[in-house]
Amino acid sequence: MTETPNPFELDADTMTGGMRPIRQAVLALGSNLGERFNSVQGGVAALADTPEVTVVSVSPVYETVPVGAPPGSRDFINVVVLVDTTLTVHTLLDRCLAVEDAFGRERLGKNDPRTLDVDLIVVGDRVAHDDSLVLPHPRAHERPFVLQPWMDIDIEGEIPGKGFVADLVRDVDTSGIKRREDLEILL
Ligand SMILES: Nc1ncnc2c1ncn2[C@@H]1O[C@H](COP(=O)(O)OP(=O)(O)OP(=O)(O)O)[C@@H](O)[C@H]1O
Numbered sequence: 001m002t003e004t005p006n007p008f009e010l011d012a013d014t015m016t017g018g019m020r021p022i023r024q025a026v027l028a029l030g031s032n033l034g035e036r037f038n039s040v041q042g043g044v045a046a047l048a049d050t051p052e053v054t055v056v057s058v059s060p061v062y063e064t065v066p067v068g069a070p071p072g073s074r075d076f077i078n079v080v081v082l083v084d085t086t087l088t089v090h091t092l093l094d095r096c097l098a099v100e101d102a103f104g105r106e107r108l109g110k111n112d113p114r115t116l117d118v119d120l121i122v123v124g125d126r127v128a129h130d131d132s133l134v135l136p137h138p139r140a141h142e143r144p145f146v147l148q149p150w151m152d153i154d155i156e157g158e159i160p161g162k163g164f165v166a167d168l169v170r171d172v173d174t175s176g177i178k179r180r181e182d183l184e185i186l187l
């Protein structure tokens with residue numbers, strides 16, 4: 001006889017069946033080398049194509065003065081993306097790195113010009129601190145090119161341990177970031 005499972009009853013199978021919670025993650029994409037907008041557009045499309053990742057929202061496009069980059073570096077194109085995901089944080093990071101590679105990312109010196117950078121800013125309230133991953137991203141709270149686009153699409157955004165994005169953005173200099181009304185990421 002087959003039994004209809006009771007969805008309200010948690011049994012051992014339910015607990016060990018590999019189900020993972022859906023978390024909202026915030027990702028920041030940037031490019032200051034090559035076809036900057038095309039790389040960011042392609043990066044967002046590749047994330048949207050990822051199993052177990054649903055893109056919920058994409059920010060307006062910003063052109064931003066490079067922060068901490070070698071002299072002569074070109075301005076960045078930056079966007080922020082909100083996703084829902086059941087991937088583990090390390091699988092999500094691996095996917096971000098693979099998307100960077102697919103768009104010709106070369107890993108040269110710190111902050112050297114790059115075709116595509118995909119950073120994990122927060123993943124739910126997960127905290128991580130290992131060799132490959134730090135969450136929340138340790139510099140996001142001081143980066144206008146992350147905070148402003150994030151606030152545009154998530155007025156209640158928060159960096160655990162740092163505060164609300166709407167408050168943090170008031171403490172940074174946003175004079176180096178300009179919205180590109182002529183550009184829009186399409187899904
Ligand atoms: N939250 C995170 N998001 C993305 N990469 C991270 C994160 N935490 C740690 N890393 C590690 O950082 C490594 C180097 O990343 P990358 O060279 O893209 O740094 P960056 O984006 O240039 O600089 P920054 O970390 O200041 O944004 C990655 O291989 C990854 O393992």
Ligand SMILES: Nc1nc2c(c(=O)[nH]1)N=C(CO)CN2
Pocket residue numbers: 029030031064065066067068069076078111117119145
């Ligand atoms: N404007 C801007 N500056 C940066 C950026 C970026 O995406 N935009 N990324 C960096 C390292 O991730 C370092 N500096």
